[in-house]
Amino acid sequence: MNLEKVVNRRFPDTEASYNFKDTILYALGVGFGAEPLDPKHLRFLFEEGLIAAPTYANVLGHPGFWARDPDYAIDWRKLLHAEQRLTLHRPLPAEGKVIGRHDVMGVRDKGKESGAFLHQRKEVIDAATGNPIASVVTTLMLRGDGGCGDWGDAPDELQKLPEGAPELSLEVQTLEIAPIIYRLSGDLNPLHIDPAVAKVGGFERPILHGLATKGFAGYALLKAYCDFDATRLKSMALRFSRPVLPGDCIRFDFWQPEPGLIRFRAVVPARDLVVLDRGTARVA
Template sequence: MNADEVIAYRFEDIEQTYSERDVILYALATGYATQPLDPRHLRYLYEKSLITAPTFANVLGFPGLWMKDPRVEIDWVKMLHAEHRMTLHRPLPPAASTVSTNRVTGLRDLGPRGAMVQYQTDIALAEEGEPLATLITSVIARADGGCGDWGEAPPPLEQVPERSPDATLELATSEIQPLLYRLSGDLHPIHIDPAVASAAGLHRPLLHGLATKGMAGYALLRQFCDLDAARLVSMAVRFTRPVMPGDVLRFEFWGEAPGKIQFRAVAVNEGDAPVLDRCEAVVT
């Protein structure tokens, strides 16, 4: 890694326009269609009085695979999406034009395990300039340790309590889920092409990590917020294991609303293997 080039990396502003159709496709891919006759769920699926899922913010402002830029000298093939944090500044409109800025905010040298690179995405309404959301993405560059530390790192995510959870919710992923979710913008072939998945050592294409985070957002709204999008203030997750289409996920929660909720998600059909861990959210 060329740490100086990473620190000084300059991103172009990202202008996007999304529609009600985009918002509905996202909701279909992240769990909101589990109860299609429930009026509360239909608010996320039907253009009549449409509400945008809060985690839709995660598909805005993505700067692409900027670590492939040869100037930063990162072995991008060995990158892993480690953590993802989201803070919402207001409910997302059902359709809007946005402008997003990205900047590298921190490096943490992990020695033989590589380096953690953090970058921040600030999303705002294009015309008004009103902030919508702030995202912090943490990526492990597994082959790039020895870069030294720089900048600010977000506070470490806390381990979930060892006691039994206060609440649980099981959600099944579907075979077609990655085919739907990719229409929100992440077109990496590992999520659709069996040959690409096989070359990566997988027995089949896997679900997008941010689709799993979207399901976690849905689970939080359903469990603690009566499916009211405006009550989710922030959430952060750590990715610990890929999710395969068809996996049944159990979301385990500690805490009560309003306030801070800690949670994780485990794959029930894989011996309760954690797929999200050290997660937290603030709900009102």
């Protein structure tokens, strides 16, 4: 990796216009269609009085796969999406236009054999009012770029989960077509639809997008702790551990060590795999 070029990259603002159909499509891709007769679910699926799922802010205004540009000399084939943090400053409108403002927050070198973490920041701003909507920090694991050196800032390390049994668990069933629906919200990587590409990547079949799994986690948090009131979810952060396969049943395990603080993980019981780990959420 050319560290100097990476940390000095200047991103153009990205604009994203979305309408009620886009908002509903995203919600369908992350679990809100599970109970279509429930009025609380319908608030995220019906254009009359529509509410946007808070985790949609992760997706809007994405800067694209810039790490693939040879100028940065990143071994992008060994790149993994490691962690994702979302802080919500106000509710995301159900439709409108947002501006994404981006920068490289910092790099943490784990050594030649271990790779490096690249932390990228996005501010999501309402284009009509100029008000900040959300802050997003995406952490990429660059497995082939260790030994590059440290630079800049890094978010606080995600802490291990409490010991002992979870206080609450909630199961969410994904659909076989989940990644085919979710990719229409912006991530068209063929890994999530083309079996041939998935096999080259070492997977038995196309996998669910990591941010779709985070969307399912947002759905589970709203259901378990917020009575589907989107304004009550203030932040969430997590680590991606393993991929989810379409059709997997995901069990979300929750702990509440103090009022307003939720710790969580996601497990696929059928394969005994933790797919999301070290989750932290703040709710009102």
